[in-house]
Amino acid sequence: MPATYANPRYAPAPIPAAEERRQVVVGGAGLVGLTLALDLAQQGVQVVVLDDDDTVSFGSRAICFAKRTLEIYGRLGLGARFLEKGITWKTGRVFHRDREAYAFDLLPEEGHEYPAFVNLQQYYAEEWLVEACRAAGVELRWKHRIGAVTPRADGATLAVEAPDGSYVLHADWLLACDGARSFIRDSMGLPFTGQVFRDRFLIADVVIKGDVGFPTERWFWFDPPFHPGQSVLLHKQPDDVWRIDFQLGWDADPEEEKRPERVIPRVRAMLGEQVPFELEWVSVYTFRCRRLERFRHGRVIFAGDAAHQVSPFGARGGNAGVQDADNFAWKLAFVLQGRAPEALLDSYDAERIPATDENILNSTRSTEFITPKGEAARAYRDAVLELAARHAFARPVVNSGRLSRPSTYTGSVLNGPEGWAGGALPGTPAPDAPVLREGAPDWLLRHLGGAFSLLVFGPPEPSLPGALPRGVRAVFVDDAGTPGALWDHAGLARARFAAPAGGAVLIRPDQHVAARFATPDPAAIAAAHDRALAGASMEIAR
């Protein structure tokens, strides 16, 4: 049915001649599996990806890519494509019945390369990831389905079924990115528990040519005249596609509601009789909020929907999965390259489980507001909306989805000293800022990540780079445009870190702040670097 996009079909891979042993196998070539594979490959790790299909996502699916996710794709070399093709937005507007109740701005300040959100059909992101994976040497095996998993102390043995036959693949590390209905998770018998929400929603992606009269904002209606008693969410996507998400209630018949004869009148009631449109993609869904107890099970590691699931309100599914990949890839690369002990991998659970719980909490609270269960919950929900139209105090209580924010690993065992008060603390993703490089406009984050870096707020100090631990890059940022330094011409880089003159920030390969130092003392930096690698030097000395 989609008229604006034709799924590419990738040739199925031949099967290997004999049993194989591979270092890293990713199960599932979806958004998260491909991101993880690309990140690992760019850090020099050989990766095989298995997928039971031969194409990218069918249907638009996850469409809201948050700023942090865009920064991750910037680090992986795909950021410009998202900006070019995607629909940039930052304003959310909430309506109750026929009037506006509340509006919010998700990025009220200037000076960031990436916006609060870009809307883009998931299939484009996956298609670009496939291209980038191929260029980075990732081995993608389409139509290779994992039929059985046997976890072992030194990896996992997979029985793989492909069009040309079956084979056995030994993986030293198996990264399970096979989605909410993860076969790997189920075959390992791991409980995936949480809350089920008794409600159904209809996604209608419609193509509307010409001016629709809606700005590129996220619009959310509670109890609108065109869909009484329920909620509706509207998002713009590229290719003149609009995502309309109608709440249907638990009693709706999912098969019946997918029929065009049912969908078209709902859309027409919303857009008006005079607006011509075509249905692009229709889906009816229910959702749950749940997670695995742990994401690392020895040599099998879960990421994305295979590890955790949330409601779609808040765009916390795909964005969380990409952040899982961002968190895990460098850690595994360092362990495989003998630069960190295996204990570093435990910090994936320590950092991503609290992040998941935060996503589940926000998602659950949004769901309880959007689909109140019981008379009292509904009365309070409506009371908030009634008050919000006229009283500022009630507006922050309106919850149409708390949109994905970057995870902050405060309290992580990998974090070192804070160095000074305020600004981006250890555990937070490094904030972006506009800088000038040799007079040309540039962005701070383009110089951070992929490896450890030491960001120094001062002119280049020639003796410093040689005094840093192996693999740590020095990045100098000053306020005078000294040659060899990035010029913080607007003062925003230093302000966002609240850094004193001469202050230094150790930044992890995933662009998160590891530690800060009021003065860059090489011994203190080495100790923090060691800590950020879960005691690397101690392990390597052993």
Next chain:
Amino acid sequence: MTLDTRPRLADPDALFALLVEAHRGLDAEASRRLDARLVLVLANHIGDMDTLRQAIALAREAG
């Protein structure tokens, strides 16, 4: 902040009359919504989650 449960109203009969008057002519659903709005207004005025938790616990126990 500790929830203040001492008698603080100068004219308790007037408060009761005020509440009854506010609900006059409303059906059950409209009354429920009025109470919900009222709770939200007062909760914002108190502005302290700890005090509100104590108040909710006290109200639940008394029922």
